[in-house]
Amino acid sequence: MTGVCQDRVVVVTGAGRGIGRAHALAFAAEGARVVVNDVGVALDGSTTGEGPAADVVAEIEALGGEAVASTHDVADFAEARALVGTALERFGRLDVLVNNAGFVRDRMLVNLGEDEWDAVIRVHLKGHFAPLRHAAEHWRAETKAGRTPSARVVNTSSGAGLLGSVGQANYSAAKAGIAGLTVVAAAELARYGVTVNAIAPAARTRMTEEVFAADMARPESGFDAMAPENTSPLVVWLGSEASAHVTGRVFEVEGGRVSLAQGWRHGPAVDKGARWEPGELGPVVAELLEKAPEPEPVYGAS
Template sequence: MAGLCTGRVAAVTGAGRGLGRAHALALAAEGARVVVNDLGVGPDGTGGGASGPAQRVVDEIRASGGEAAAHTGDIATTAGASSLVTTALEAFGRLDTLVNNAGFLRDRMLVNLGEDDWDAVLRVHLKGHFLPLKHAAAHWRSEMKAGRAPEARVVNTGSGAGLLGSVGQGNYSAAKAGVIGLTLVAAAELGRYGVQVNAVAPAARTRMTEWTFAEAMTAPADGFDAMAPDNVSPLVVWLGSAECTGVTGRVFEAEAGRITVMEGWRPGPTADRGARWTPAQAGEAARELLARAEPPRPVYGATAP
């Protein structure tokens, strides 16, 4: 297959269904050889051990004339993340692009959110981004030291919940905010090794979001399904290609036919007294600054005041 990613090898985590599957198929359609990772768990992370989802996507890619290999390891473990890189190297001789996508939900309001559900979601989303990134980066650093400068790309998966917060998703929002912070640090640290790191905050209908987008379960009459995961994948493919040279440390929202560059925390109104404030003075200054500041966007699911 000839295309934007011809000659590249990509690994996609959580690629058995939903967004990950769409990304894997789109990368393959543009010529990439793809390592399809999926643990085969349910929407809440339970179960697992089934090779079916990953292998089915591999079969789809091969049926379309592409090349792919399945990986069913747990990428939130050192062994699983390391073997993801090893699978790419053993199957295809190289690794050029890592798409971190794996995740699940265990939604609860904060007062009902158990410690186990907090830990599980932070583990798969945040640790499950960190470990594959760490092991892929170690490989690319070795390549650079050996004189083989990579054109490596990492695409992390954020969320609007991580940018704005989402009621009932304290664990998920915290994890996705962490993914954005990790993306910024990785972009700064890994550029010297030829690695570009970006994040995409997608909105699409998947097993994780089927209740959120229940009203959009049926494609409209014009044939454009605005909530299809496939709408997000073109941006992911481009960010995973050599064509996006010079783009790193950025966060994009992708939904339907819209792409938005997200602009994060920036200094707003400031007051400097040149000396220590009293609590009353600090409060008065804070109120004056807030009156001049842009109001925050509402948290997803928040009740209007």
């Protein structure tokens, strides 16, 4: 290990299992002190009474690292403030926020209930906003006090948020919102010494275990391309001081592959210089479509 995050204080949400757990362990292995946040819920967000955050803390401590467990609800505004406070009270500072918590309630759009929509939007999108809001407030105060931080935020979007996914309208909308939040936060928080990036990971977790089978290892190397641990090295690097020049970006991460996602961009245009009549626009739209590349297909679309 290189110690790229030596003594940095990191909050990882949804860190009791899967990708979040992998992030927490990877940060600890690089010398970070970690707040392991996980409220302990089932795949659909229902309460289980389990304490996975404490289990991950025990793993980190057994390896000689420092960590503290948090069971705060990241989508509750007051509890998100308390989560940030946990890092400050226990370790005296906050350097990195990794927003990762989430769950799924998949349903085709015509069957999607209001409660299923609200729950997924709440935990993913508000669950990113609330900790980010309170961390940003702290970093702004530090800057005003003459202690400009070298702070990092790493959000968790998804291929579903970048391209869409059939049967996941709520999840896709939330993850697309996270990508949008990332670029806005990057622009607003740069003055306070904060970078904000996001990853769109593909890995085998409770949410994807039926999609990414355990036998996807490369036979010649034994490399399990879908292991959640593969997503963590980039997150740790983005959380380090070495990444100060990178902000407002979304990276796709799968196995040993890292790619930079290209979001919405201004494309072909036709300017009449005056208001269009509705009947004029058919040929205009046809011309624009002819000039533009075909969009990437939605996941699961036939």
